Amino acid sequence: MSRFRLQPTPAQEAALAEHCAHARHVWNLAVEQHAHWKPGRKMAPGFAEQCRQLTEARAASPWLAAGSVVVQQQALKDFAQAMANFFGGTHRRPTWRKRGRAEGFRIVAVKAGDVRRRSRNTGEVKIPKVGWVRFRWSRAIPDGAKSYRVTRDRAGRWHVAFATVPQPIPVPGTGQVVGVDRGVAVSAALSTGELLNVRGLRDTEKARLRRLLRKLARAKRGSNRRTKVKTAIARLKAREADRRKDWVEKTSTDLARRFDVIAVEDLKIRNMTRTARGTLDAPGRNVRQKAGLNRGILAAGWGRLVQRLEQKAPGRVQKINPRHTSQTCNACKHVASESRESQALFLCVACGHQDHADVNAAKNMRDTAAGHAAAARGGLPLGGPVNREPQPDLPSAA
Numbered sequence: 001m002s003r004f005r006l007q008p009t010p011a012q013e014a015a016l017a018e019h020c021a022h023a024r025h026v027w028n029l030a031v032e033q034h035a036h037w038k039p040g041r042k043m044a045p046g047f048a049e050q051c052r053q054l055t056e057a058r059a060a061s062p063w064l065a066a067g068s069v070v071v072q073q074q075a076l077k078d079f080a081q082a083m084a085n086f087f088g089g090t091h092r093r094p095t096w097r098k099r100g101r102a103e104g105f106r107i108v109a110v111k112a113g114d115v116r117r118r119s120r121n122t123g124e125v126k127i128p129k130v131g132w133v134r135f136r137w138s139r140a141i142p143d144g145a146k147s148y149r150v151t152r153d154r155a156g157r158w159h160v161a162f163a164t165v166p167q168p169i170p171v172p173g174t175g176q177v178v179g180v181d182r183g184v185a186v187s188a189a190l191s192t193g194e195l196l197n198v199r200g201l202r203d204t205e206k207a208r209l210r211r212l213l214r215k216l217a218r219a220k221r222g223s224n225r226r227t228k229v230k231t232a233i234a235r236l237k238a239r240e241a242d243r244r245k246d247w248v249e250k251t252s253t254d255l256a257r258r259f260d261v262i263a264v265e266d267l268k269i270r271n272m273t274r275t276a277r278g279t280l281d282a283p284g285r286n287v288r289q290k291a292g293l294n295r296g297i298l299a300a301g302w303g304r305l306v307q308r309l310e311q312k313a314p315g316r317v318q319k320i321n322p323r324h325t326s327q328t329c330n331a332c333k334h335v336a337s338e339s340r341e342s343q344a345l346f347l348c349v350a351c352g353h354q355d356h357a358d359v360n361a362a363k364n365m366r367d368t369a370a371g372h373a374a375a376a377r378g379g380l381p382l383g384g385p386v387n388r389e390p391q392p393d394l395p396s397a398a
């Protein structure tokens with residue numbers, strides 16, 4: 001990631017904090033609106049409607065009106081994305097933002113002239129209503145950054161991170177289709193039989209994290225010691241997150257380079273059929289749901305992997321209805337939940353075919369995608385329609 005340490009002056013820091021306060025306020029208003037929503041009631045307002053309401057709120061509140069409309073609109077956009085992630089089953093429901101925790105805001109429609117270099121080690125970024133803010137030029141800035149996010153960590157340090165959409169990777173033209181299943185025991189299983197794993201924290205790091213968490217429980221609120229422990233915990237978690245992001249980048253590039261078509265499960269459908277799958281798919285998926293803390297983290301990484309695949313291989317990602325993919329025998333196509341012997345093993349009750357359970361599912365996804373491609377042949381050539389997902393950082397209406 002291209003994150004840089006910001007070096008605001010005290011006056012600028014106050015202005016940045018004001019942007020954060022506005023973003024937090026608008027986000028919390030959106031949370032409140034959606035909290036009142038109950039099934040059967042009229043739909044809670046979407047992004048476009050909320051933008052209209054924001055205009056009204058700005059007219060009524062001089063405090064909001066004095067802030068940047070981009071900052072406030074993007075907070076709504078973030079919220080809309082968070083709700084989409086929630087409904088997509090990859091994230092928890094967005095909740096209240098508290099002062100001092102995960103503070104930040106986003107600026108979009110960034111022009112090339114909004115970032116400039118001052119010296120070998122310093123650069124400047126133009127932030128609306130704040131002006132030119134210095135940052136440490138610690139690495140190359142990615143070309144074509146269209147948006148950036150400013151954040152303040154718990155230790156009070158400010159950072160700016162530039163977002164870029166990765167360039168599409170050319171189709172290899174091998175005609176190869178790959179199925180990618182989100183594994184339980186592994187991070188991802190390919191229909192080629194490859195099992196991919198995110199490199200998380202090492203055992204020594206995990207032990208250290210446990211020690212720090214115990215220390216935190218004993219440390220007095222508001223004490224210096226507590227702040228120190230918290231910072232150390234935050235560093236370890238950031239390291240883990242960096243490794244996950246790194247894995248997503250490498251894996252998505254590798255898949256886009258090797259395969260013409262990449263089949264992944266359609267999370268939206270998965271979410272809709274969750275209840276049915278709870279009973280049908282009992283052995284596999286319930287355990288997955290109970291995996292606890294790690295589940296959300298891995299799920300977030302999965303959503304990011306699919307997003308990156310769609311950017312690097314536009315029009316080449318096929319979303320497959322995941323129904324039955326884990327209970328269908330890839331050899332004889334017999335469907336039976338009993339065939340899922342265990343978390344890791346698929347053993348067909350009809351023909352005795354045996355495979356890694358996640359690999360078997362990935363193969364079913366590959367075959368479904370290949371079937372779609374065959375059916376569409378002559379109509380839509382591979383790589384023809386470019387279905388790019390709307391980018392969350394563009395200020396377009398919903």
Ligand SMILES: [Zn+2]
Nearest residue numbers: 329332348351
């Ligand atoms: Zn079979």
